Amino acid sequence: MAARSYPIDLGWLNGTVFAHRGLHNSGVPENSMAAFEAAIEAGYGIECDIQRARDGTAMVFHDWELERLTGETGPVAKRDAQSLGAIELRGGAGQTIPRLADVLKLVAGRVPLLIEVKSKRDHRVSAVCLAIRRTLEGYRGPHGVMSFDPRIACWFAVHSPETPRGLVVTEQDDTALPGRIRRRLAIRHAKPDFLAWDIRDLPSRLAAAQRRKGIPLTTWTVREPEQRATAERYADAPIAEGNGFG
Structure with a gap:
């Protein structure tokens, strides 16, 4: 994988506050149209999650299973x-x-959008990536696609190079040398345009090094004011919920 050979404008990312799964609360579910409408009205960017339906449609939903967020049961991928x-x-x-x-029709470029792609190690990523790329065709608002899985960024680098691609990173419970090596290799493999780092790990020497290279x-x-202060010091854009909006 080669790094991007042409500049990409990510100015919209710097300073934007993103509502994690929309601006949700006890009366407004996460990743719902109401949560996204509320985020837009408040002037926040939006972070959302993608699962692929059985028929190949990109659906906005966080979990692999339906139980936690709905009254239904079973895998999302088994339903059309x-x-x-x-x-x-x-x-x-x-x-x-x-x-x-x-969601794209609702947002219509009014606020930036971060799309997190869910994946599993034993899953082929091409199907969900293709579903997202097809849906994004013609969308001109500021947006980026990101995932914990570096294969997602690699797929978009090859098949949709105009789409900004990001890598989601956490150091939690994996701070020994093998974990540090895996994170560096993931970044090297993904060649991300931006990074999404676990707030619990900031300040981070690796994150700071990537930021010095110009990677947002x-x-x-x-989720808390103290974390917001940390984000303002060590990052370019917080993805917030609850008391984390300041």
């Missing part, structure tokens, strides 16, 4: 988009699982 779109989210009357296409650094999930 029509079925998933009819499932009501817990904690919000009338809010159902949205498609990425619906977002940080997640900022």
